Amino acid sequence: MGNSKFGTFIIVGALTGAVVSMFDRSTRKHIVKKSNNCISEMKYYAKNTDVLRWKLEEKKDKYKSVFEQLSDDASYIKAQVEELKALTPQVKGLVMDTKDAFVESKDEYKSIVSETP
Structure with missing residues (x-):
């Protein structure tokens, strides 16, 4: 081998x-x-090494700003996800309460309709 x-x-x-x-x-x-x-x-x-140095610094600054922007965006998205995680139980409770209210209303409407001659 x-x-x-x-x-x-x-x-x-x-x-x-x-x-x-x-x-x-x-x-x-x-x-x-x-x-x-x-x-x-x-x-x-x-x-002309000074021109090369200037161009390299310009590129470095450009990539640094792009990295910082991406980092800020990632932090924002992470914060939004954390907020969504915190809101999810509240939203779930709200949906369940709404569902229960509709079920109760449905039962009430059925009883009203069946009582009408």
């Missing part, structure tokens, strides 16, 4: 797929274009 070739064949398959996909001209052009863009961005940020 220690001599499993599964991982090796996965890597060989991936590399074979990458090589075969390079036979297509549009794929080659796309890869070259993306690679050149990536290299030029890396060079730009290597020279």
Whole structure:
């Protein structure tokens, strides 16, 4: 079992797929274009670290505000669930009282209707 070739064949398959996909001209052009863009961005940020730092801080602040909003929403929902749990026995009692009142009224109406000649 220690001599499993599964991982090796996965890597060989991936590399074979990458090589075969390079036979297509549009794929080659796309890869070259993306690679050149990536290299030029890396060079730009290597020279302008303050811009990179500013962008990273901006992203961090954005994600932090989203996290805080989600946290606030989760707290609100939790509070609403707790309130609903507290109200459920009261609502159940109210529904049972209403049901009993309707049953009693139904019996009274039946007796009134049966007494009428």
